[in-house]
Amino acid sequence: MTDAAFVxxxxxxxxxxxxxxxxxxxxxxxxLVDQALDLSFAAFGVDAAYVQDLGLSTFAGEMHVRxxxxxxxxxxxSGRVVFLEADAKRVRWAVELRREADGAVTTTVEGVTLSxxxxxxxxxxxxxxxxxxxxxxxxxHRREAAKLDWLGRRVGMxx
Numbered sequence: 001m002t003d004a005a006f007v008x009x010x011x012x013x014x015x016x017x018x019x020x021x022x023x024x025x026x027x028x029x030x031x032l033v034d035q036a037l038d039l040s041f042a043a044f045g046v047d048a049a050y051v052q053d054l055g056l057s058t059f060a061g062e063m064h065v066r067x068x069x070x071x072x073x074x075x076x077x078s079g080r081v082v083f084l085e086a087d088a089k090r091v092r093w094a095v096e097l098r099r100e101a102d103g104a105v106t107t108t109v110e111g112v113t114l115s116x117x118x119x120x121x122x123x124x125x126x127x128x129x130x131x132x133x134x135x136x137x138x139x140x141h142r143r144e145a146a147k148l149d150w151l152g153r154r155v156g157m158x159x
Contacts, residue, residue, distance in 0.1 A: 005144045006040040006081040015073060024071035029107045033095045036079025044133030055118050063111035069104045076100040082144045083137045088125040089115050091134060094148050108150055
């Protein structure tokens with residue numbers, strides 16, 4: 001693994017993502033983030049086959065979203081995923097959506113993903129085959145994580 005974030009290929013933006021303001025609706029910012037996360041988790045084997053073969057999946061546990069710049073139809077957007085920390089059942093990560101034309105960060109999301117047994121619909125440990133890959137991804141992202149000055153922010157209004 002390299003000492004850098006996981007970066008996706010351009011993520012597709014469909015016309016149906018646009019709202020009455022003519023830009024990508026806030027819900028679809030999260031669709032793009034989810035696509036980036038799916039691609040990053042697939043890099044260490046948490047994919048459709050993982051769900052089918054092991055009966056395990058991942059669920060969102062928590063997210064903090066910031067909308068920094070508009071995304072418009074025709075923009076080329078990629079996701080930068082940085083894995084921050086994990087335990088047996090959870091992974092904390094950060095995603096930045098970036099517009100390729102000007103490098104602007106359009107959206108940031110910090111979140112926690114849970115490992116879940118689909119049989120019980122309860123949180124369950126990641127299998128031993130996956131945990132070392134998650135740990136390796138976290139280690140390889142350590143320098144990138146240190147650059148993210150927006151992590152750990154809370155929702156509030158400065159006065």
